[in-house]
Amino acid sequence: MIQRRAKRTLTAATTLVGLMLLVPSSSTGETLDPSLCAPDRNSFTLDINNEFLPLAPVGRSWVLRGEDEGRTVGLRITVLNDTEEFSFGRRTRVTTRVVEELEWVDTNVNGVFDDGNTSLIEISRNYFAQTDPAGTVCYFGENVDIYEDGRVVSNEGSWRADGRHRLPGLAPGIFMPASPKPGMHFQQEVAPGVAEDEATIVGTGAVETPFGTFEETIRVREANPIDGDKGYKAYARDVGLIVDGPLSLISFTG
Numbered sequence: 001m002i003q004r005r006a007k008r009t010l011t012a013a014t015t016l017v018g019l020m021l022l023v024p025s026s027s028t029g030e031t032l033d034p035s036l037c038a039p040d041r042n043s044f045t046l047d048i049n050n051e052f053l054p055l056a057p058v059g060r061s062w063v064l065r066g067e068d069e070g071r072t073v074g075l076r077i078t079v080l081n082d083t084e085e086f087s088f089g090r091r092t093r094v095t096t097r098v099v100e101e102l103e104w105v106d107t108n109v110n111g112v113f114d115d116g117n118t119s120l121i122e123i124s125r126n127y128f129a130q131t132d133p134a135g136t137v138c139y140f141g142e143n144v145d146i147y148e149d150g151r152v153v154s155n156e157g158s159w160r161a162d163g164r165h166r167l168p169g170l171a172p173g174i175f176m177p178a179s180p181k182p183g184m185h186f187q188q189e190v191a192p193g194v195a196e197d198e199a200t201i202v203g204t205g206a207v208e209t210p211f212g213t214f215e216e217t218i219r220v221r222e223a224n225p226i227d228g229d230k231g232y233k234a235y236a237r238d239v240g241l242i243v244d245g246p247l248s249l250i251s252f253t254g
Contacts, residue, residue, distance in 0.1 A: 029183045029185075030181075030183055030184050030185065031184075031185045031186070032174055032177060032184060032185065032186040034171060034173075034174065034186075034187060034190065036131065036134070036136050036138075036174055036177075037131065037136060037138035037139075037171070037172040037173065037174050038171070038172070039086070039088040039092045039094050039161075039172065040088065040089075040092050042131045042132075042134070042138075043131065043132045044094050044095070044096075044129040044130060044131060044132055044138070045129065045130050045131075045132040046083065046095065046096075046097050046129065046130075047130070047132075048097060048128060048129070048130040048137055049130070049135070050130060050135055050136075050137045050176050050178065051237050051238060052176055052180055052218055052235040052236070052237060052240065053137045053175065053176035053235060053240050053241075054238060054239070054240055055079050055097055055099060055128055055130075055137070055240070056079065056097075057079070058079055058080065058081045059078070059079060059081070059253070060078075060079045060253060060254055061076065061077060061078045061079070061251075061252070061253045062075075062076070062077045062239075062240060062241055062242075062249060062251070062252050062253075063075070063076050063077075063111045063249070063250050063251040063252075064077075064241070064242075064243075064244055064247035064248055064249050064250065065106055065109075065111050065210075065247060065248070065250050066245070066246035066247035066248055067246055068245070068246050068247070071105050072105065072106045072107070072109050073103060073104070073105060073106060073121070073246075073247060074103070074104050074105075074106035074111055074112075074113060075101065075102070075103050075244065075247055076100075076101070076102045076103075076113060077099060077100070077101050077102075077241065078099070078100045078102075079097065079099050080097075080098045080099065080100055080125075082097075082098040082125075083095050083096060083097060083098060084096050084098055084125075084127050084140075086127070086140050086160065086161060086162040087162050088161075088162055094129055094140065094172075095129065096127040096128055096129045096140050097127070097128050097129065098125050098126070098127060099125075099126045099127075099128060100123065100124070100125055100126070101122070101123070101124045101126060102120075102122075102123050103120075103121040103122045103123075104119050104120050104121055105119035105121065106119075107119055111250050111251060118149055118150040120147040120150060121146070121147060122144065122145065122146050122147060123144075123145045123147070124142045124143065124144045124145070124157075125142060125143045126139070126141075126142045127139070127140040127141050127142065127160075127161075128140065128175065131178070134178050135178035135179075136174060136176070136177055136178045137174075137175045137176040138172040138173065138174060138175060139161075139172060139173040139174070139175040139188055139189065140160065140161040140162075140172045141158075141159045141160040141161050141191070141195075142157065142158060142159065142195075143155070143158050144156065144157045144158045157194065157195055158194075159189070159191035159194045159195050161173075161190065161191075167191060167192065167193070167194060168192065169190070169191075169192040170190060170191055170192075171190040172190065173186075173187050173188040173189045173190045173197075174186040174187065174188060175188050176235070177201075180201050180218050181201060182201050182202060182203055182204060182218075183200075183201065184200070184201045185198065185199070185200045185201075186198070186199055187199075188222070193226070195226075196224065196225050196226055197222055197223070197224055198222070198223050198224075198225065199220050199221070199222050199223075200220065200221050200223075201218050201219070201220055202219050202220065202221045202232075203218070203219040204216075204217060204218055204219070205217065205219075207219070207234045207236065207242060207243060209242050209243065209248040209249040209250075210248055210249065210250045211242070211248075211249040211250055211251060211252060214234075214236035214237075214239065214242055216236065216237040217234050217235060217236045217237070217242070218234070218235050219232060219233070219234050220232065220233045220234070220235065231244075231245045232245065233245070239252060239254070
């Protein structure tokens with residue numbers, strides 16, 4: 001989404017409808033400390049009410065659509081009534097909220113995915129919790145299924161912060177700061193060699209989407225140091241993700 005890996009490069013052909021000014025606002029130049037999401041230093045809640053990434057209540061959903069590599073692509077994000085527990089040693093456990101992302105080729109250009117559709121691209125289950133009372137949204141990993149012709153062909157990009165994938169250096173990432181400001185820089189994914197997305201808040205201001213114009217937004221530049229890809233997202237206050245590279249919000253259920 002809400003945690004899509006930074007695989008969408010911004011080009012002149014994908015002007016993001018209303019991400020009109022990519023000029024950064026005044027910057028704090030602050031790099032956030034990863035310990036903001038350290039399991040042994042924080043308490044967590046499933047009541048994820050961060051002003052720019054609200055993932056409550058259960059059932060909240062977003063649909064985005066846009067042209068990507070010559071195809072019309074749909075992305076549906078849903079807050080599920082599912083949780084996932086993460087264990088960090090014998091004493092520290094964190095319960096996370098599961099958020100599903102479903103991406104498909106929207107051949108009908110109607111923003112609706114039909115069950116059994118062979119145009120499915122990817123389904124991921126993403127794991128979030130919010131620090132309590134600070135309000136930082138932390139990202140604990142994702143389970144990824146990549147599809148071709150209706151069948152899973154890869155799980156590339158899957159990781160868990162508690163080390164079940166037997167990788168060194170795993171930890172929760174900072175997905176959205178409690179009080180986001182232009183200039184803030186933070187690591188969203190901490191899975192060395194697998195998922196290492198970093199984000200920088202580069203601006204604020206009005207953003208236009210097919211669903212409407214949002215006045216209070218933040219714009220985020222994402223970078224993947226593993227392959228060098230970059231992308232942009234926009235988040236609106238009290239709504240969440242409204243632009244993801246060439247995809248823009250077409251419906252929202254809160």
